[in-house]
Amino acid sequence: MGTQHVVTMLPGEGTGPEICEAVRMVIDASGVDIKWEYEEIGLDCLEKHGTLLPDKTIQTIARNKIALKGPTTTPIGTGHKSANVTLRKVFDLYANVRPAKLIPVLKRPWDKIDILNFRENTEDCYAAIEHMVSDEVAQCLKVITWPGSYRIAEFAFKWARANGRKKIYCVHKANIMKMTDGLFLDAFREVAKKYPEFETGDIIVDNCCMQLVRNPAQFDCLVLPNLYGDILTDLCAGLVGGLGFAPGANMGDNCAIFEAVHGSAPKYAGMKKVNPSAVLVSGIMMLRWLHETAAADRIEKAMFAVLDERKHVTYDVGGTATTDEYAQAIVDKMQAKA
Amino acid sequence: MPTLTEIAKATKKKREIKLVGIDMYLITEKGIPKFDEIGPFKCEFISNRGTKVWPGFVSPDLLMVNWYRCRFMATKDVQDADVNTFLDALTKKGWWWSAAQKLWTYDGEAGFSKAY
Numbered sequence: 001m002g003t004q005h006v007v008t009m010l011p012g013e014g015t016g017p018e019i020c021e022a023v024r025m026v027i028d029a030s031g032v033d034i035k036w037e038y039e040e041i042g043l044d045c046l047e048k049h050g051t052l053l054p055d056k057t058i059q060t061i062a063r064n065k066i067a068l069k070g071p072t073t074t075p076i077g078t079g080h081k082s083a084n085v086t087l088r089k090v091f092d093l094y095a096n097v098r099p100a101k102l103i104p105v106l107k108r109p110w111d112k113i114d115i116l117n118f119r120e121n122t123e124d125c126y127a128a129i130e131h132m133v134s135d136e137v138a139q140c141l142k143v144i145t146w147p148g149s150y151r152i153a154e155f156a157f158k159w160a161r162a163n164g165r166k167k168i169y170c171v172h173k174a175n176i177m178k179m180t181d182g183l184f185l186d187a188f189r190e191v192a193k194k195y196p197e198f199e200t201g202d203i204i205v206d207n208c209c210m211q212l213v214r215n216p217a218q219f220d221c222l223v224l225p226n227l228y229g230d231i232l233t234d235l236c237a238g239l240v241g242g243l244g245f246a247p248g249a250n251m252g253d254n255c256a257i258f259e260a261v262h263g264s265a266p267k268y269a270g271m272k273k274v275n276p277s278a279v280l281v282s283g284i285m286m287l288r289w290l291h292e293t294a295a296a297d298r299i300e301k302a303m304f305a306v307l308d309e310r311k312h313v314t315y316d317v318g319g320t321a322t323t324d325e326y327a328q329a330i331v332d333k334m335q336a337k338a
Numbered sequence: 339m340p341t342l343t344e345i346a347k348a349t350k351k352k353r354e355i356k357l358v359g360i361d362m363y364l365i366t367e368k369g370i371p372k373f374d375e376i377g378p379f380k381c382e383f384i385s386n387r388g389t390k391v392w393p394g395f396v397s398p399d400l401l402m403v404n405w406y407r408c409r410f411m412a413t414k415d416v417q418d419a420d421v422n423t424f425l426d427a428l429t430k431k432g433w434w435w436s437a438a439q440k441l442w443t444y445d446g447e448a449g450f451s452k453a454y
Contacts, residue, residue: 089454090389091399092400092401094401122387122389123387128385128388128451129361129407129451131361131439131449131451132444143388145387252397252399254399255399
């Protein structure tokens with residue numbers, strides 16, 4: 001047994017708690033030593049404590065500096081703020097890392113997709129500065145800053161270098177939004193000068209969408225402002241099999257929160273039928289971040305094997321297994337190979 | 339036959355508009371601003387890049403730029419002339435501001451977002 005890691009578990013709401021329990025079971029069975037500290041977040045919290053993100057949760061995350069999070073719910077149009085965005089803002093988790101890689105057993109029409117998306121996570125139209133500036137005009141301020149743009153570019157290049165990547169492109173709409181997206185692109189170009197070993201370039205966001213759908217294999221790493229990143233990372237997830245298998249990490253200089261990017265599916269809460277794979281692959285990503293590569297590889301291999309057999313998979317991939325049965329099958333597969 | 343533009347304009351509902359505050363956008367290199375009440379306006383929160391930096395917890399890691407949104411809410415019924423007086427007072431105190439946005443309610447509903 002190696003180092004013990006202390007990880008904050010944020011089960012979230014809806015199907016989040018049952019998903020997170022299944023994921024915990026798998027991770028604990030992988031041989032890694034993790035002490036889990038559970039904290040609350042989300043809508044249930046708002047009803048109980050009057051806030052989406054209680055101080056106790058903030059303090060625990062601040063102490064452990066790492067968390068695994070289940071899904072939370074955000075109402076559309078009205079109501080409370082997003083718990084996810086609040087978390088990102090409070091801990092300044094400026095880099096949203098969203099890998100999109102083909103899972104071998106999920107049949108897709110492409111031979112190769114292996115894209116690393118780096119989405120700026122704190123600025124852009126997500127600065128929460130909106131006004132009804134007259135009774136018939138609403139306005140949202142798009143905030144792009146030089147230091148905010150510079151650090152996400154720097155983060156992307158560092159990560160790409162550490163992971164042996166070759167090509168990084170900046171996605172923007174600087175032909176129209178010349179100041180905001182222009183600043184983002186300028187910062188990217190400035191940072192790129194420090195990494196001459198990379199092939200770098202830029203692509204206009206609408207063209208990028210078309211190219212992703214036509215020929216996703218041409219892309220390696222993408223750096224995106226918040227709004228385009230939000231949209232394109234889901235597009236990339238769709239290319240490789242949907243949000244049900246899409247991992248995500250929100251990272252700052254001193255804190256990292258790993259999470260599934262899908263919703264909390266409240267209508268399925270308690271039914272134990274949803275696929276926990278997205279939180280599980282986020283957990284695998286977390287283990288790699290913790291340098292627990294062997295455990296991460298074990299889980300991933302077992303998960304692929306279970307998916308390949310299709311005997312114990314959930315309804316969304318054509319099976320009838322419950323969340324727990326799918327997780328148990330992964331555990332059994334790991335133990336059989338141990 | 340009315341045009342679509344005319345039809346769209348005709349759907350507009352009349353709403354009662356009331357001035358309730360001001361969002362001030364300040365530029366300063368001296369860190370998070372502090373304010374006493376200025377006339378009938380009291381500072382409710384300050385945000386930087388959309389993240390609330392006063393009052394409450396601020397991550398020591400938080401990236402802040404030299405541009406702050408300071409939300410001042412009216413402590414009594416106010417008119418546009420009160421905003422002019424407020425802006426004069428703020429300028430005289432040495433604050434350099436880039437923009438001011440009046441905050442209105444529409445039929446009692448806030449026409450402005452909260453900070454994270």
